[in-house]
Amino acid sequence: MVTLQEWLEEIDARARTRLGTGRVADYIPALAEQKADRFGIAVCTNEGDIYTAGEAQEPFSIQSIAKVFLLTLALRVQGDALWERVGLNPSGMPFNSLAQLEAERGKPRNPFINAGAIAVADRLVSAYATPSKHLRDVARTLSGNASIRIDARVRESEWRHRARNAAMAYLMKAFGNIDNDVDQVLDAYFSCCALAMSCVDLARALNYLAADGHARAIGAPFIAPDLARKINSLLFTCGMYDAAGDFAYRVGLPAKSGVGGGIVAIVPGRLSVCAWSPALDDSGNSVAAQYALELIAETLGHTQAPGGGLAARPRQHAP
Ligand code: GLN
Numbered sequence: 001m002v003t004l005q006e007w008l009e010e011i012d013a014r015a016r017t018r019l020g021t022g023r024v025a026d027y028i029p030a031l032a033e034q035k036a037d038r039f040g041i042a043v044c045t046n047e048g049d050i051y052t053a054g055e056a057q058e059p060f061s062i063q064s065i066a067k068v069f070l071l072t073l074a075l076r077v078q079g080d081a082l083w084e085r086v087g088l089n090p091s092g093m094p095f096n097s098l099a100q101l102e103a104e105r106g107k108p109r110n111p112f113i114n115a116g117a118i119a120v121a122d123r124l125v126s127a128y129a130t131p132s133k134h135l136r137d138v139a140r141t142l143s144g145n146a147s148i149r150i151d152a153r154v155r156e157s158e159w160r161h162r163a164r165n166a167a168m169a170y171l172m173k174a175f176g177n178i179d180n181d182v183d184q185v186l187d188a189y190f191s192c193c194a195l196a197m198s199c200v201d202l203a204r205a206l207n208y209l210a211a212d213g214h215a216r217a218i219g220a221p222f223i224a225p226d227l228a229r230k231i232n233s234l235l236f237t238c239g240m241y242d243a244a245g246d247f248a249y250r251v252g253l254p255a256k257s258g259v260g261g262g263i264v265a266i267v268p269g270r271l272s273v274c275a276w277s278p279a280l281d282d283s284g285n286s287v288a289a290q291y292a293l294e295l296i297a298e299t300l301g302h303t304q305a306p307g308g309g310l311a312a313r314p315r316q317h318a319p
Contacts, residue, residue, distance in 0.1 A: 008053040011053065015289070018062055020106070024280070029155070030061075031154065036207050040056040041056060044200075045271045046269065048216045051199060051200065059196040061154050061196060062196070068239075068256050072227075076223060089110060090237050091238060095242075096164055096168075097113070111237045113235065125185050136192075141215075142208065143200075143205035145201050148201060152194075153189050154221070170182055183272035184255075204216075208222040210265045210266045235256055241284060250290070250294050252297055261276050262274060263285065270300075
C-alpha cells in the first residue's frame with residue numbers, strides 16, 4: 001500500500017507527461033504569458049491534513065473557481081430566491097456563450113457559466129459595499145492565508161478585454177436580471193476571477209464542501225450541510241462547463257475549473273483536492289489537472305488510512 005503522499009508524487013510525475021498538450025488561455029494578455037510547464041496538486045483531508053506535490057504553493061489566477069465562492073456567498077445572503085435569477089441546469093454550451101442567454105430571456109442556465117456568475121455578482125453588489133474585498137477576505141479566512149490578493153494586472157486585463165462579458169451583462173440588464181450598474185457588477189466579477197491562490201489555498205478554502213459545510217479554519221459551520229450537498233450537486237452537473245458529462249464519467253466528483261488552469265474537486269465526507277496546470281483543452285479545462293484528478297478518483301473507495309487520511313491503492317493496480 002503506497003501512502004497518499006507517495007501516490008501524489010506519482011500523480012505529479014504522470015501528470016507532467018501531459019504537459020505538452022493543450023493551450024494556455026489567451027483571451028487576456030495577463031494569462032497568455034503563463035508558463036505551460038507548471039503542475040501542482042494539494043489534498044486537504046477533512047481532518048485538516050495537507051498533502052502536496054509539484055508547485056502546490058504557487059499562486060495562480062483562480063478565474064472561474066471564484067464562481068463557487070460567489071455562489072456560496074449569494075446563497076448565504078439570498079437563499080433560494082437566487083434561483084429566480086439563475087437556473088440550475090447544465091448549459092451544454094461554452095462558458096462564455098451568449099446564444100442561450102438571448103433565447104432564454106436573460107436568465108443564465110446555471111451559476112457556473114459566465115453569465116450566471118455575473119448575475120450572482122449582481123446580487124453581491126446589492127448586498128455588500130465592496131463585494132470583491134468581502135470575497136477576498138472570506139477566501140483568506142477559509143484558507144488561513146492572509147496574504148491572498150486580487151491580482152491587479154489580471155483584473156485590469158479582464159476589464160480591458162471585457163467585450164463579451166459586458167455583452168452578457170447588458171443583455172441581462174435589458175431583461176431586468178441585473179439590478180446594479182453594469183460596470184460595477186463587472187468590476188466585482190473580474191476582481192473575484194483575478195484572485196491569486198495556490199492549490200493549497202484552494203483545497204483548504206473549499207474544504208467546507210467536503211465537510212458538510214463545516215469550515216475548519218473558522219471552527220464553525222460556514223454553510224448548512226444541506227446547502228453543501230446542493231452546491232456539490234451543481235458542481236457535478238455544471239462545474240466543468242460543456243464537458244461536465246465527460247468529466248463526470250471519467251472522474252465522478254463534483255468539481256470546478258478555471259481558465260487559469262486550476263480545478264478543485266470535492267470528495268464529500270473525506271477531502272478536497274486542487275490540481276493546477278495552465279494548458280487547457282477546447283472546453284477551457286486544464287489537461288494535466290483533469291488527468292491528475294482522474295488518477296485521484298481511481299484511488300477512492302479504498303482503505304482509509306489511520307487518522308482518516310486517504311490511503312492510495314496498491315501500486316500494482318495503477319494503470
Ligand atoms: N474571467 C474568465 C472570463 O470571464 C473566467 C472564465 C473561466 O475561468 N472559465 O471569461
